[in-house]
Amino acid sequence: MKWSVNEGGLSFGLSCRKWVSLGAKFDIGSPNEYFGDTSIHPAKACSQTKGVNVMQFIRYESFRQYLKLYPITSLLIAINVVMYILMTIYGSSTSLPTLVHFGAMYKMDAASAAYLNLPTTPDVWRYVAAVFLHNGPYHLLFNMFNLLVFAPPLERTLGSIRYTLFYLLAGVLGNLASYALHSDVFFGVGASGAIYGIYAAYIFMSFFGANRLDPSSRQTVVTIVIIGVIYSFVVPNVDGYAHLGGFVAGFLLMSVLSKRPSLRS
Numbered sequence: 001m002k003w004s005v006n007e008g009g010l011s012f013g014l015s016c017r018k019w020v021s022l023g024a025k026f027d028i029g030s031p032n033e034y035f036g037d038t039s040i041h042p043a044k045a046c047s048q049t050k051g052v053n054v055m056q057f058i059r060y061e062s063f064r065q066y067l068k069l070y071p072i073t074s075l076l077i078a079i080n081v082v083m084y085i086l087m088t089i090y091g092s093s094t095s096l097p098t099l100v101h102f103g104a105m106y107k108m109d110a111a112s113a114a115y116l117n118l119p120t121t122p123d124v125w126r127y128v129a130a131v132f133l134h135n136g137p138y139h140l141l142f143n144m145f146n147l148l149v150f151a152p153p154l155e156r157t158l159g160s161i162r163y164t165l166f167y168l169l170a171g172v173l174g175n176l177a178s179y180a181l182h183s184d185v186f187f188g189v190g191a192s193g194a195i196y197g198i199y200a201a202y203i204f205m206s207f208f209g210a211n212r213l214d215p216s217s218r219q220t221v222v223t224i225v226i227i228g229v230i231y232s233f234v235v236p237n238v239d240g241y242a243h244l245g246g247f248v249a250g251f252l253l254m255s256v257l258s259k260r261p262s263l264r265s
Contacts, residue, residue, distance in 0.1 A: 056153045056217045070152040072160050076167065077144050080191060083132045084140050094136045096187060103129025105175050105188040112185065122179065131171035133189035143191045147198075150221075154198055162257060170197025170250045177245020186239070193242040197250025199225050204254040 059066070067074045083102065084093055091098035100106065100116065103126045113120045134140035155163045174193020178186070199221055206218040213221070225247075232240035 056214065057149055057220055059149055059152070066152075070155050072164050072167075073147060073151045073155050076151075076191075077147055079132050080134065080140065080144060080147075084134055084137075087133070093134060093140075099133060099135065099187065099189055102133055103189075104133060105130040105179060106186065107179055107182050108185045127172045127175045128168065130175055130189045131168070131191055131194055134191070135189055139190060143195060146195050147191065150195070150202075151198055154201055158257060166197065166201070166250070166253050166257065167194050169253060170194045170200075170246045173197075173249035174242040174244075174246030177248070178239050178242040181241040181245075188239045188242055190239070190242070192239070193246030193249075196225075196228065196243045196246040197253070199228070200247040200250030201254040204251050204258065208255070208258075 061069060087093040087098050087102055090101070093099070096104075100118070105126050106118070106122055108116075108118075108120070110120050134143060151167075154166070157163075158166055171191065171194035174196065175188065178188050178193070202213060202217070202221040203225060206213045206221065228243065229240075232238050232243045
């Protein structure tokens with residue numbers, strides 16, 4: 001999806017003038033070539049940056065602007081943080097009993113499930129709940145940082161309702177893939193499946209979508225995915241199956257959503 005800045009407007013539903021008025025700056029390749037160190041009049045910015053590609057994953061919004069522009073992403077981050085606080089109050093976010101109590105995914109034999117007083121097959125609600133749980137502060141911060149930076153453009157692209165469905169389905173299908181592909185005992189939590197779904201949406205837009213990502217954004221996403229795949233299957237205690245499931249789900253979901261006429265361009 002190419003951000004070609006002109007009077008017709010930026011992608012993701014923001015007009016050029018509105019974007020500049022909210023404090024965004026444009027990466028035009030040469031430092032301060034047009035703008036210097038201060039903001040200029042929106043009309044001048046829109047005329048001078050005509051045809052310039054804007055890096056999509058640099059966040060210049062203030063806190064208030066971010067909440068206004070990306071309400072669903074803000075809500076998702078808030079839910080994750082609240083769940084982390086509740087788990088910490090209840091026991092510990094790194095405690096297996098606490099994680100299971102709040103909705104962690106799992107797979108185990110009948111004897112182990114009986115010992116923990118759990119059904120052998122996890123309840124359906126866990127496929128959703130586990131997306132909002134994290135094992136320790138570093139797990140939470142890492143995923144929330146990625147959500148904070150990378151999710152906003154997709155929210156603007158899909159709109160609030162479709163973006164919400166996309167995020168939840170990518171997370172749930174990532175958990176479903178994890179459950180199906182694990183042959184051993186496992187417990188799983190985290191938003192990574194949904195986040196990898198977001199990465200996959202950008203990969204689809206980069207190479208198959210009618211609207212393409214700008215080169216800088218495309219290179220960023222491809223690099224992150226490559227590193228993420230290596231990380232998922234090399235580092236211990238990382239649920240690579242959930243990442244893979246979320247990625248495949250995100251790619252397929254975006255291939256369907258991109259054909260709908262109401263997709264913002």
